[in-house]
Amino acid sequence: MANFSFITMRYIWFLVTFFFLFSACRKEEPPVTPSQTDDYVLRVPTGFPQPGIPADNALTRTRVTLGRRLFYDPALSKDSTRSCGSCHFPQLAFSDSTAVSFGIEHRPGTRNAASLANVAYQKQLLREGGVPTLEMQILVPIQEHNEFDFNIVLVAARLKRMPEYVALAQTAYEREPDAFVITRAIAAFERTLLSGDSPYDQYAFQGNPFALSASAKRGLGLFESDRLNCSKCHDGFLFTNQEYTNNGLYEIYPDSGRIRLTGLESDRGVLKIPSLRNVALTAPYMHDGSLPTLETVVDHYQTGGKAHPNKSPLLKPFKLTPGERADLLAFLRSLTDKKFISNPEFRN
Ligand code: HEC
Ligand code: HEC
Known part of the structure; x- marks a missing residue:
């Protein structure tokens, strides 16, 4: 569009x-x-x-x-x-x-x-x-x-x-x-x-300590850690601070992003930080849908992203053990709100 x-x-x-x-x-x-x-x-x-x-x-x-x-x-x-x-x-x-x-x-x-x-x-x-x-x-x-x-x-x-x-x-x-x-x-x-009734919400806002699996809880810890930095950008109740940044998807962006609006070179490849609510349902990912799965998104962040003059300094390479990777994915999948997607009031 x-x-x-x-x-x-x-x-x-x-x-x-x-x-x-x-x-x-x-x-x-x-x-x-x-x-x-x-x-x-x-x-x-x-x-x-x-x-x-x-x-x-x-x-x-x-x-x-x-x-x-x-x-x-x-x-x-x-x-x-x-x-x-x-x-x-x-x-x-x-x-x-x-x-x-x-x-x-x-x-x-x-x-x-x-x-x-x-x-x-x-x-x-x-x-x-x-x-x-x-x-x-x-x-x-x-x-x-x-x-x-x-x-x-x-x-x-x-x-x-x-x-x-x-x-x-x-x-x-x-x-x-x-x-x-x-x-x-x-x-x-x-x-x-x-939409705010995912297992994460039941755990974090509705006082149900059992709504989130042990793996997803460890994943939440990783998400918020200084090692991964995810929550520096994907912050707050929507899992976005609603700012704009370059997350190192490309060295050369076919879609130039926010520069179209501002004309500023510092906004090339800069895009809105998306909410991660229901993220397990919204594949494929990124502004151009170029990453097919959550696994490929995690792979992207592990590399620290491609070199770009506007890339956020918050992105840096990190290594996950297979267990940690599974935990981070379990956390991202805990953001799915099944009641929201089946609500007949929202349907045709
Ligand atoms: C042909 C597919 C298509 C149709 C039809 C369409 N959209 Fe979208 N919509 C998109 C795409 C693609 C984006 C992302 C565009 C972007 O980021 O620049 C989008 C973005 C949006 C957003 C912005 C969300 C955000 O968080 O920034 C809203 C709101 C929206 N659409 C509402 C609508 C409404 C209302 C209609 C009908 C009047 C509609 N769309 C019709 C494809 C479509
Ligand atoms: C520097 C800010 C920043 C950091 C740190 C960051 N992200 Fe992102 N994230 C973004 C931006 C910007 C996008 C959208 C890029 C685009 O549209 O191409 C995005 C997109 C995503 C998406 C795709 C969402 C969708 O619907 O397309 C996921 C999933 C995601 N990030 C997860 C993470 C995880 C997990 C971490 C930690 C390992 C992380 N992010 C760290 C800024 C960041």
């Missing part, structure tokens, strides 16, 4: 600006106050903070339902063949099983589809961190040539001809299914995708 040239980027920013202006003109109207019965009760996992929710998009059940319908609806793509759910599968923690994903007419993208678990907490979206809100991010796949190759205005025109959507949009936002409604509703659905 993100191999957009600067021209495309400019176009998207034009749209985003347009979108801002558009929402700004609506500020005069009183905010929609959802009826009590429509309140959505967000079940925030134990140990997680409350996610930020924009003032113009309070969660209601109707909004979330509408957003879920749109998320799985191929009507958002030009030829009505692909939906958000075609690349973000609930059973894979809303990621994809292939290195890159395919848009309409089987057009390949350039990056590995990110998991949407806990995306409500991401401060900036996409691997270079160029998109600040979930509402805005929705314009990207709609517009991208190798995703939906469509346009928000045309999506809205299509939905306005579908009586079910007209009715749902009225109840949810008291307006037609326009650009405001489409972006708000899908973002509302995405904010409900909270």
